[in-house]
Amino acid sequence: MQIYLPIAELSVNAIVILGMGGAVGFLSGMFGVGGGFLMTPLLIFAGIPPAVAVATEANQIVASSVSGALVHWRRRAVDVKMGVVLLIGGVLGSFLGVWIFSLLRSLGQVDLLISLCYVVFLGAIGALMLIESLGAIRRSRQGKPSTARRPGQHSWVHGLPFKTRFRSSKLYISVIPPLAIGATVGILAAIMGVGGGFIMVPAMIYLLRMPTNVVVGTSLFQIIFVTGLVTILHSVQNQTVDVVLALLLLAGGVIGAQFGARAGQKLNGEQLRALLALMVLAVCVRLALGLLLTPDELFSLGPAGASGGH
Amino acid sequence: MGTRATAAGLVLAVAIAIFLAGPRAKAEELVTDLSQHLIAVKSTFTGTKLLLFGAVEAESPEIRALERDVIIVIRGPRQAKTSRRKAKVAGIWMNYDSRTYASVPGYYAILSTRALEAIASPEVLERHQIGMEYLRLRPELEEAGTDGSDDNKELDEAFRRSVLRLMQREDLYSEVPGGVTFLGHTLFRAEVDIPANVPVGNYTADVYLIRDGSVIHAQATPLYINKIGFERFVFNLAHRQPLVYGVVSVVLALVAGWAAAAIFRKT
Numbered sequence: 001m002q003i004y005l006p007i008a009e010l011s012v013n014a015i016v017i018l019g020m021g022g023a024v025g026f027l028s029g030m031f032g033v034g035g036g037f038l039m040t041p042l043l044i045f046a047g048i049p050p051a052v053a054v055a056t057e058a059n060q061i062v063a064s065s066v067s068g069a070l071v072h073w074r075r076r077a078v079d080v081k082m083g084v085v086l087l088i089g090g091v092l093g094s095f096l097g098v099w100i101f102s103l104l105r106s107l108g109q110v111d112l113l114i115s116l117c118y119v120v121f122l123g124a125i126g127a128l129m130l131i132e133s134l135g136a137i138r139r140s141r142q143g144k145p146s147t148a149r150r151p152g153q154h155s156w157v158h159g160l161p162f163k164t165r166f167r168s169s170k171l172y173i174s175v176i177p178p179l180a181i182g183a184t185v186g187i188l189a190a191i192m193g194v195g196g197g198f199i200m201v202p203a204m205i206y207l208l209r210m211p212t213n214v215v216v217g218t219s220l221f222q223i224i225f226v227t228g229l230v231t232i233l234h235s236v237q238n239q240t241v242d243v244v245l246a247l248l249l250l251a252g253g254v255i256g257a258q259f260g261a262r263a264g265q266k267l268n269g270e271q272l273r274a275l276l277a278l279m280v281l282a283v284c285v286r287l288a289l290g291l292l293l294t295p296d297e298l299f300s301l302g303p304a305g306a307s308g309g310h
Numbered sequence: 311m312g313t314r315a316t317a318a319g320l321v322l323a324v325a326i327a328i329f330l331a332g333p334r335a336k337a338e339e340l341v342t343d344l345s346q347h348l349i350a351v352k353s354t355f356t357g358t359k360l361l362l363f364g365a366v367e368a369e370s371p372e373i374r375a376l377e378r379d380v381i382i383v384i385r386g387p388r389q390a391k392t393s394r395r396k397a398k399v400a401g402i403w404m405n406y407d408s409r410t411y412a413s414v415p416g417y418y419a420i421l422s423t424r425a426l427e428a429i430a431s432p433e434v435l436e437r438h439q440i441g442m443e444y445l446r447l448r449p450e451l452e453e454a455g456t457d458g459s460d461d462n463k464e465l466d467e468a469f470r471r472s473v474l475r476l477m478q479r480e481d482l483y484s485e486v487p488g489g490v491t492f493l494g495h496t497l498f499r500a501e502v503d504i505p506a507n508v509p510v511g512n513y514t515a516d517v518y519l520i521r522d523g524s525v526i527h528a529q530a531t532p533l534y535i536n537k538i539g540f541e542r543f544v545f546n547l548a549h550r551q552p553l554v555y556g557v558v559s560v561v562l563a564l565v566a567g568w569a570a571a572a573i574f575r576k577t
Contacts, residue, residue, distance in 0.1 A: 004506055006541040007548055011506060059559050066567025067574075108394050108405045116402075228560040235556025239548050243559045244541065250563065254570040291402045298397075299472035304390035304410045 007242035008052045014248060020046065021060075021252020028064070028253070029260025030267070031276045032216075034223070036061050036194035039249065041118055041283045050111045051101075052242050054193035055234035059246040061195045061227040064253055065220045072217025079168035079214045083221040085175050086182035086200070090226035093186020098233040101191055105238060108302075112291075117192050119288045125198055126280035133273035140270065157207055169210045169218075177207060182222060189230045195223040338378070339367045340529045342517045347531070349504060350538045357505040360384075360533075362421075362515060365496045378521040379422065379429040380490045382500050383440055384533070386417025386482070387511030393472045409449040409469040416509035417482050418445065421489030421500045430523050438518065438525060442474050442485060481505040510537050 003014040020042055028035030036057050043053035072078055104110040160174035181203045185196030200219045204210045210218070235241045264272065342364030351358055362382055391414045397406030422429060426441045436444045447470050477483040482505070490500040513533040518525050537545075548555045 004541050006544040009507055059563055062560055062563035063567035063570070066564055067571040070568065070571040108392070108408060112402075112404045224564075228564075231560050231563070232553070232556035235548065235559065236552045239552055241548070241556060241559050243544060243548075243555075243562065246559065246563065247566070250566050254566070254574075258574055291404075293403075294398075295396055295403055297476075299393050299395050299469070299476060300405070301391055301393050301473060301476040304392045304412075 003244070003248070005048075005052075005242050005245050007056075007240060008048050008245060010047065012046070012048075012245075016046070017245065017248040018252040021249035022256035023252075024249075025064075025253035025256025026260035026263070027256075027276070027279070029257035029262075030264035031260075031272060032264070033276070034061060034064065034195035034197045035253070037118070037122065037192070037198060038279070038283060040114075040193040041122075041287055043245075044114075045286065048242075048245070049240075050114045051105060051238060051240045052245070054101075054114060054191070055231065055238065055240040056242045056246045056249070057193035058189060058227045058230040058234065059241050059243065060249045060253065061189075061193075062224060062231060063246075063250045064257070065195055065223040065227065067254070067257075069217065069220035069224055072220060075217070077214050077217035078221050079166055079210070079218045080221070081164075082166045082169055082171075082178060082208075082210070082214075083218045085164075085178045086185070086218070086222040087225050089179035089182025089184075090186035090189075090222055091229060092179075093183035093188075094190050094226055094229045094233060095186075096183070097187035097190025098230065098237055100187070101234075102237045113191060115287050115291055117188070119284055119291065121188075121192070121199075122280050122284035122287070126277050126284055129273055129277035130281065133270050133277060136270040137274065157209075166210075168214055169208075171208065171210065173208060181207070182226075185222070186226050186230075189223075189226050190233065195220075195227060197223060338519060338521070338526060340380075340517055340519050340527050341365045341367060342515075342529050342531060344515060344531055344533060347533055349533065349535045351504060351506060351508060351535060352537075352539045357503060357508070360502045360504055361499065362502065362517070363497070363499040364517060364529075365498070366519060368496070378519060379424060380492075380498050381420065381422040381426070381429065381440055381518045381520060382490055382502075383438075383516045383518070384417065384419040384502060384513060385415045385516070386513050386535075387415075387509055388413040389416045389509060390414070391473065393469050393476070395469070395472070407465075409466070411447050411473065412450055414447060414473060414477075415445070416511070417513065418442065418477070419483070419502050420485045421502065422487050423490045423492065423498075425487040426485070429520050430525075434520075434524060438516075438528075440518065442478075442483060445474070447473060480507060482508065504535065508535055510535055 001014045002011050003017075004011050020039070024035045024039045024042065027033075027038060039060070040053050040057045043057065044050050048056075069078070101110060101113070104113045157177050158173060160176045162175045163172055164175055165172050181200060185200050188194055188196045188199065197216075197219050200222070201215055204215045204219065205212060231241055342362065345361035345363075349358060349360060364380075366378065366380070390410065390412050392408050392410045394405040394408040396403045399406065420426070420441060426435060430440075432444070435441050439445055449466060449469065474483060481503070484503070489502075490498055492498045511534070513535055515531045515533055517529050517531070519527040544555075547558075
């Protein structure tokens with residue numbers, strides 16, 4: 001069933017897009033990750049212009065994080081004050097990210113920016129996850145208990161000014177680190193079309209030392225607003241949000257996530273993480289090859305003044 | 311298809327008109343028309359077909375029997391386009407240089423009775439800009455590296471070819487020798503594919519009658535292509551009311567996410 005995407009301006013098979021949404025939804029349900037960092041490269045591989053893939057994926061993440069955030073909200077596992085501070089940083093970061101995006105788009109380098117960001121982040125995170133999970137698998141085989149770092153230890157973060165109390169997280173820390181984390185995530189959301197949970201969650205646990213029970217809910221709370229803002233900013237600045245594509249991905253993603261969550265409960269956590277790390281690295285390698293190998297077609301054609309056309 | 315039936319009827323009407331008017335015609339002339347002057351492309355659909363037909367009026371049957379050719383050129387609205395070329399910089403393939411063309415036809419289809427080279431000389435084709443080979447595309451002058459040296463001429467040509475090649479890949483440019491067929495001695499018809507990705511706007515269908523390598527008559531017919539349907543509505547909203555479009559996209563996503571959570575909470 002062919003369907004015409006009005007903003008990407010190309011015809012795609014609706015079943016293929018639904019399937020992609022379903023597959024990434026399955027993985028994100030299984031691993032408990034947002035999936036944006038897998039979906040955006042997949043859309044690019046499928047021939048969607050990178051600028052459209054990024055902006056549209058931000059739109060889809062709004063939906064998937066609302067579903068997730070509602071579950072955490074009902075469990076009262078959201079630190080709203082921390083979420084708002086992260087969000088203020090996120091708003092600043094989103095504006096900066098979309099500005100950089102538009103600037104490079106007018107220079108014809110936005111596809112390169114997106115690919116480079118993905119190669120760097122996927123490479124780093126995939127490698128770290130693989131090393132960590134392989135280590136955990138080895139330890140569990142040797143019968144040693146896994147040694148997680150304990151929260152509550154003081155670090156340089158606690159020496160910064162503008163301290164404030166976050167009751168839900170039982171923390172008294174400076175607002176600077178959460179602002180900076182929020183801003184970083186905002187920039188990444190604007191440039192890469194990701195929620196940024198893969199950066200924010202570890203940063204909240206290891207840097208801010210937030211209790212793990214509020215981390216995911218708070219990060220999802222921030223992601224809803226940041227990706228929502230990024231969607232609007234991309235619509236206004238670049239007209240690259242394809243709502244038809246977003247709705248197709250969303251429909252597939254919602255169903256996939258349900259099955260993924262069930263499958264994830266039956267599987268071993270460390271092996272799952274090793275598997276996810278391998279997948280992340282595979283996507284990274286595929287994108288890197290696109291930058292390193294001689295392309296079949298050296299030329300690309302787009303409307304004057306903007307790249308990311310056909 | 312209903313349009314095909316009406317078109318056949320029109321062809322017949324033209325044939326009768328020509329038969330009646332035949333003896334009065336002085337020289338060879340073209341009488342042409344299109345099946346539609348206003349095309350509404352449904353973008354959910356894969357595009358549409360446009361039927362062109364016409365007749366060659368002639369003084370006497372002997373002249374008709376002589377060798378003559380018909381070329382049809384359909385040109386779409388002109389757009390500014392940038393072609394970018396990748397080069398290896400620090401080991402990475404990235405967009406390196408570009409040429410911007412202020413006026414590129416958004417659609418360009420050529421149909422002819424035979425191969426263009428067999429019909430007319432390059433000079434004639436060039437004069438009428440018939441054929442992709444002869445389509446004039448000039449890069450904007452202020453762009454770096456267009457100083458007219460030989461190296462740049464070669465590069466300019468590579469860029470020009472890239473525009474033609476990429477537009478062909480999008481099915482927006484085409485050359486169809488044999489696309490115009492004569493039905494008997496006077497009537498001819500041609501069918502053109504209008505893909506779903508055509509730009510909207512004013513088109514012209516130029517029909518050239520060629521004998522012994524020179525254009526002896528030409529006729530231009532205007533054509534307007536519009537897109538309709540849900541996809542078009544979405545496109546227009548995104549470009550004319552981008553803020554509204556963005557907000558609506560986010561609201562849709564919020565509702566969808568909330569609905570998904572509500573549905574799967576029960577199961």
